[in-house]
Amino acid sequence: MNAGRIQREDALKHLCNTEAGGRRPTLHSLAGALNIKPDNTGALLRDMDQKGFVSFASGELALTPKGRSEGLQVIRAHRLWECHLAEETGIHATGWHARAERREHWMSPAEVDALSAQLGNPTHDPHGDPIPTAGGDLAKDGGEALNALVPGRAARVVHIEDEPANLYAQLAALNLRPGMRVEIRDKNEERIRFSADGAEHEITPILAHQIEVLPLPETEVGEGVETLASYQPGERATVLGLARGSHxxxxxxxxxxxxxxxxxxxxxxxxxxxEPTAYMVRGTVIALHREQAGLLLVKSAEALKS
Known part of the structure; x- marks a missing residue:
């Protein structure tokens, strides 16, 4: 594939993401995203302007309908390929983004649509990012950083930022994922202590900023939900389901x-x-590691009776 086309698609993807985030793209923000010099970025934008992908008619850099359509197609391919890697391969979460970055440039619209159908037409990728539809619609999911959550208020993880890679690797190592129910226990300028589906974690504010959550309504049912990993020998529970982010x-x-x-x-x-822990399930003893048990949402037998 032509290197110029890849660079243009990367530029369009950045401009679409910037637009979706309610920010204004600039020459310098684009240069930083593509890791190229401002002079080279200027030449790239002039070429994209001439080909009808961007416009400066309003005095500011903006996508044209043609540019937005192509940029969203690249984003759609990327996020669907991440879904494929999460659901149908054994590749670790830290490897999804880089592989999708390469694959996104090699898929035709027909191939992207076929992949979407194969996966059941998912609406979000494994990180919680909305997947553009074939018609070019991109949902806007509002949320707030975990840092902003008031201690004691329950929320649901809706997005975990996968860039930069070194920060995402730390979150992936904690097995944090979209769909988890979280609650901040306490926080200060150096550490934030919180529970995620019953498991306790302590992270720095910069890591917490990478986690986006939506506060749950005060009336939402779910109190007492834990993960099987938090249970001790002799304790009994009933499985409610698997964590939403299990793949x-x-x-x-x-x-x-x-x-x-x-x-x-x-x-x-x-x-x-x-490690591991043995569990009695349907008359059979099954051994699970803590990470696996952490994917199982349960409620104590006593709580279910009450």
Whole structure:
């Protein structure tokens, strides 16, 4: 593929994302996103202007309908390919973005539509970003950074920023994902302590800023929901379902093992090393690592009776 076309598509993608975020793109913001010199960025924009992808008619850099359409097509390909990697491969979450960055330039609109149909036409990628429709519509999901959440108020994770890669790797290592129910326990200028589907975490404010949440209505049912990882030997619970962010083979394996909604589970024992833990499920003892148990949303048997 022509290197100039790839650079133009990367530029259009940046301009679309900037526009979707309610910000104004500039020559310097584009130069930073593409990691090229401002002089080269100016030449790129002149070429894109001549070909009808951008316009300076209003005195500011803006996308034309043609440019917006092509940029959203690239974003659609990228986010659908990330869904494919999450659902149908064993590639770790930290590898999704870079692979999708390469693949997005090589897919035709027909191939993108076919992939979407194969995946069940998802509306969001594994990070929580909305996927543009084939018609060019892009949903706007409003949220706030985890830092802004008031201690004691429950919220749902709607997006986890996957750039820069070094910060995302730290969040991925904690197994944080969209769909989790979170609540801040306490916070200060150096640390934020919070629970995510029952598991306790402590991170820096800069990491918390990468997590976007939507506060839950005060009346939403869900109090007492925990993950199986928080249970101790002898305790019993009932499976409510899998965490919304569980993907691919790990999700299928847990379902195949019998961890479906309504199933009773009892913690049998923890190995001397602390990993794995044995659980009694449908008359069978099954060993799970803490990370796997953390994907199972449960409620105690006593809580369900009350």
């Amino acid at each position: 691919g083979s790990e999700r299928r394996r847990l379902l195949d093992l019998g961890f479906v909604a309504g199933t009773a589970v009892e913690v049998e024992m923890v190995s001397p090393s602390g």
